[in-house]
Amino acid sequence: MPYDILVNLIAAFLAFIIGFLWKDYISKKIADFVYRGIKINGTWRAIEKEITAKGYKLAYPSIYNIELFQKADIISGIVKAEFGKEQIEVVSYKVQGTIKDRFVSLSLKLQERNRMAHINFLLEIVGNGETMIGYMTFYGLRAKEINAIEVIWKKTSR
CATH class of the missing domain: 1.20.5 (Single alpha-helices involved in coiled-coils or other helix-helix interfaces)
Structure with missing residues (x-):
């Protein structure tokens, strides 16, 4: 027993x-x-356009340096965002997302606990897979509203 x-x-x-x-x-x-789809592993650099979807002009467009890791259709990674006139204010985000039919959907979660930021990207892979174009939606703390801005991502390394 x-x-x-x-x-x-x-x-x-x-x-x-x-x-x-x-x-x-x-x-x-x-x-x-x-997995037989597009691979987007590697280092990317994203730059915002100067005017948001609601018509606000950005004094200093932000620059995003992104490291993406891909397992099948699941994407993860880290983003370092550079803000301000001299791009000296750096903020880190954790990335989670998916890729399907040449479209990439990413959510960024702030790694600092003393700040508030909500950012999402919807991007389309164009050309040979070295460029992604789309929109970033975000909550603007100064305007206290959700806004969007066009972004262009360029691959800098594999």
Whole structure:
């Protein structure tokens, strides 16, 4: 009788471990291996246009330096945004997103706890995959409203 309980516990433990490995590791490796879509891994640089969708003129368009990592259609990474006249104010974001049918959707989460920022990108991959064009939506703290601005992303390295 105690032997049966021990065998059942070991079997349950092994099933749990195999399920955990399958869900969090093996299935992701298989998906990345069979993925045949566009790869956007690497370093990117994004620059904002000077006028927002609501017609506001930016005094100093921001520059974004992005490091993207891709596993199948899941994207993650880090963004360093440079703001201000001399681009000396640097803010870091964590990136999460997806890619499907040449369209990239990204959400940026601020890594600092003492600031508030909400940013999303919807981008289209154009040409040979070295450029993405689209819009960034954001909450403007000064205007206290949601706004959008056109951005152009250029790949700087693989």
